[in-house]
Amino acid sequence: MExxxxxxxxxxxxxxxxxxxxxxxxxxxxxxxxxxIATDPGSVCDMAxxxxxxxxxxxxxxxxxxxFIFYLKKA
Amino acid sequence: MAAKKMALIxxxxxxxxxxxxxxxxxxxxxxxxxxxxxxxxYGLQLLRKSLDDIKISPLANPAMPMPVPMPVxxxxxxxxxxxxxxxxxxKMKSKGVASLAELRDICLExxxxxxxxxxxxxxxxxxxxEFIDKIEYGGAATFMKFAGESDVCLFI
Numbered sequence: 001m002e003x004x005x006x007x008x009x010x011x012x013x014x015x016x017x018x019x020x021x022x023x024x025x026x027x028x029x030x031x032x033x034x035x036x037i038a039t040d041p042g043s044v045c046d047m048a049x050x051x052x053x054x055x056x057x058x059x060x061x062x063x064x065x066x067x068f069i070f071y072l073k074k075a
Numbered sequence: 076m077a078a079k080k081m082a083l084i085x086x087x088x089x090x091x092x093x094x095x096x097x098x099x100x101x102x103x104x105x106x107x108x109x110x111x112x113x114x115x116x117y118g119l120q121l122l123r124k125s126l127d128d129i130k131i132s133p134l135a136n137p138a139m140p141m142p143v144p145m146p147v148x149x150x151x152x153x154x155x156x157x158x159x160x161x162x163x164x165x166k167m168k169s170k171g172v173a174s175l176a177e178l179r180d181i182c183l184e185x186x187x188x189x190x191x192x193x194x195x196x197x198x199x200x201x202x203x204x205e206f207i208d209k210i211e212y213g214g215a216a217t218f219m220k221f222a223g224e225s226d227v228c229l230f231i
Contacts, residue, residue, distance in 0.1 A: 018102055050105070
């Protein structure tokens with residue numbers, strides 16, 4: 001999937017992946033896609049909850065090489 | 076839709092109990108919530124300019140995982156609290172857990188409102204110069220005003 005920005009949250013524990021994802025989205029334009037990489041297993045549920053509550057759509061999520069990948073579309 | 080609101084009361088000043096208010100507040104702020112934390116009694120320690128003196132004690136804390144079993148008589152020895160704190164901080168760092176100072180900074184950057192309980196500030200004879208700048212001072216009525224409008228209200 002195409003994305004305009006990437007944020008690597010590898011190695012960070014709760015709540016940093018979410019808090020810093022929010023920060024990464026701040027300077028993006030509506031409709032742009034942010035790719036987030038995380039290693040915290042809790043981020044799988046957390047990112048979905050973040051997307052639902054903020055209106056930033058979680059377009060796709062998956063895992064590769066024991067990392068979790070998320071694609072968020074800025075609201 | 077109006078932003079959701081969360082009101083927290085932070086009453087503890089130990090390392091383990093300092094985390095929940097800052098974690099919940101920074102996360103709620105990231106979700107677009109309006110957040111206020113009322114710091115009272117030992118929670119006031121979390122408003123000091125430096126958070127370096129916030130410690131964890133293994134004493135009277137039987138649930139705390141220890142690398143080796145440690146009798147209570149040993150936990151009482153001088154320096155044990157500092158050692159336990161140092162070990163806990165090292166562990167947190169290795170697991171990617173943010174420092175208290177980092178979480179507090181995030182809270183401030185995201186407009187979480189900090190209110191210090193005036194009564195306990197006076198009780199413990201704290202000077203406002205000991206605390207960070209971006210805080211307000213108030214009492215129970217100040218807290219109740221915001222808490223009454225909140226969606227989530229927790230005593231920590």
